[in-house]
Amino acid sequence: MLIVESLQKSFQLDDDEVCAVDNLSFEVQPGEVYGLLGPNGAGKTTTLRMILGLVKPDAGYAQVSGFRTEVDPTAVKSRLGFVSASDGVYPWLSVREMLLYFADLYGVLPNEAASRCEHLAALMGIKPLLDRRAGTLSTGQRQRVTLVRGLIHDPPVMLLDEPTRGLDVVGVQTIFEYIEHLREVGKAVVVCTHRLDEAERLCDRFGLLHHGRMQQTGTLPQLRQQSGHDHLVDMFIELLRS
Numbered sequence: 001m002l003i004v005e006s007l008q009k010s011f012q013l014d015d016d017e018v019c020a021v022d023n024l025s026f027e028v029q030p031g032e033v034y035g036l037l038g039p040n041g042a043g044k045t046t047t048l049r050m051i052l053g054l055v056k057p058d059a060g061y062a063q064v065s066g067f068r069t070e071v072d073p074t075a076v077k078s079r080l081g082f083v084s085a086s087d088g089v090y091p092w093l094s095v096r097e098m099l100l101y102f103a104d105l106y107g108v109l110p111n112e113a114a115s116r117c118e119h120l121a122a123l124m125g126i127k128p129l130l131d132r133r134a135g136t137l138s139t140g141q142r143q144r145v146t147l148v149r150g151l152i153h154d155p156p157v158m159l160l161d162e163p164t165r166g167l168d169v170v171g172v173q174t175i176f177e178y179i180e181h182l183r184e185v186g187k188a189v190v191v192c193t194h195r196l197d198e199a200e201r202l203c204d205r206f207g208l209l210h211h212g213r214m215q216q217t218g219t220l221p222q223l224r225q226q227s228g229h230d231h232l233v234d235m236f237i238e239l240l241r242s
Contacts, residue, residue, distance in 0.1 A: 001027070001028065001029055001030060001064075001065065001156070001157075001188055002027065002028040002051070002062065002063070002064055002157045002188045002190065003027050003062065003063040003064075004024060004025055004026050004027070004047070004051065004060075004062050004063075005025050005061055005062070005063070006023050006024070006025055006059060006060035007021050007023070007024045007025070007047060007050055007059070007060035007061070007062070008021060008022060008023055008057055008058045008059040008060050009043075009046055009050060009055065009057050009058050010058060019211075019212050020043050020046040020212050021043040021046050021047055021050070021057075021212045022043075022211070022212040022213045023059075023060070023213070024043070024047060024060070024209075024212070024213070025060075025214070026207050026214065026217065028157070028188040028189065028190055029188060030156065030186045030187065030188050031183055031184075031186045031187070031188070032183075032188060032189065032204050032205065033179055033182070033183055033189040033191060033202055033203045033204050033205075034188075034189065034190050034191070034203060034204070034205050034206070034207065035191050035193065035199040035202065035203035035205070035206040035207070036190055036191070036192045036207050036209065037192075037193060037194065037196060037199055037206055037207065037208055037209065037232065037236075038194065038208065038209035038210060038236075039194055039210070039236065039240065042194075042209040042210055042211070042212065043209050043211075043212035044161070044192040044193075044209060045161060045192065046212075047192075047209075048082075048159050048161055048190070048192055050062065050069070051064075051069070051076075051080070051159065051190075052077065052080060052082060052159065053069055053073045053076060053077050057069075062076065063076075064076045064079045064080060064156065064157050065079050065156050065157070067079065078106055078107070078153070078155075079155050079156055079157060080155050080157050080158075080159060081150040081151055081153070081155040081157070081158040081159065081187075082150060082158075082159045082160075082161070083146055083147055083149075083150040083158070083159070083160045083161070083163055084146075084160075084161040084162065084163070085161065085162045085163065085164075085165035088146070089134040089135070089137070089142050089145060089146065090134055091133065091134050091135025092133065092134075093133070093134055094130065094132060094133055094134065095121075095126065095129050095130050095132060095134055095137070095145050096117060096130040096131055098134055098145070098149070099113075099117045099120075099121075099130075099145075099148060099149055099152055100113050100114065100117060102149050102152050102153070103116065103117070103152045103153060106152070106153035107153075108152065108153050108154075113152065116151075116152055116154065117130070117148075117152065120148040120151055120152065121148060123148075123181065124144045124147055124148050124174075124178070125144065126141065126144050126145055126148060129141055129144075129145065139166070139167070139171070140167070140168070140170060140171045140174070143167060143171055143174065143175075144174060147174070147175075147178050155187070156186075156187060156188060157187065157188045157189075157190075158182050158187050158188070158189045158190070159189075159190050159192075160175075160179070160189065160190065160191045160192065160193075161192045162192060162193055162194075162195075163175045163193070164193070164195060164198060165195075172198070176198075176201065176202065179191065179202055183204075191203060196231075196232040196233050196236065197232075197233070199232060200220060200231070200232055204219065205217070205218060205219050206218065206219070206220065206223060206232070208223070208235065208236065208239065210239045210240070215239055216235070216239075220232075223235060
């Protein structure tokens with residue numbers, strides 16, 4: 001389970017202080033896919049960076065499986081998986097070497113790491129790639145490897161930042177299938193995206209961000225009732241005009 005409580009973050013830009021995330025709170029249950037949605041600059045990535053411990057919040061905290069970022073940040077990080085549009089593969093390692101390297105970083109025992117590597121590679125269709133050098137892979141192949149890497153330590157919470165950006169139709173479908181797998185095995189999943197049409201297909205609940213503040217939250221039927229609009233795109237256009 002992921003709990004985000006009253007996160008706050010401002011940045012100094014020249015002579016101005018800009019509030020990127022403003023008193024943000026939400027929860028994600030095991031087996032739930034939560035869409036943290038908003039236009040560019042809404043505060044989505046800053047929120048993920050605070051949850052991951054890459055950016056220190058001015059106030060508030062994130063809690064993963066009972067561990068809080070300001071008390072035990074290492075325990076929080078070890079229980080998070082992260083996937084972004086930037087694949088970040090290590091080109092000179094084989095896919096297997098890279099996956100086992102990340103497993104070791106998270107303290108996964110070697111036999112268990114090898115077993116997980118084989119299982120996840122079969123699940124994501126990359127077994128033929130395991131002994132290929134990562135730098136030789138296509139964009140779609142790299143994306144599949146990145147998805148496996150995010151799960152190699154079996155984290156209870158997964159964070160996905162713009163996971164379909166730059167992918168073709170086949171790549172997008174791979175992401176959809178991956179998220180469905182995460183739901184089925186009981187992960188708490190946060191998807192940050194501005195692709196609202198995709199979010200409608202992927203997510204169980206939504207949080208609509210604008211200027212760092214949570215403007216609306218709920219299931220799609222609840223948001224439709226609150227806003228009077230049928231689609232997330234129309235809801236956001238109204239937010240941006242307000």
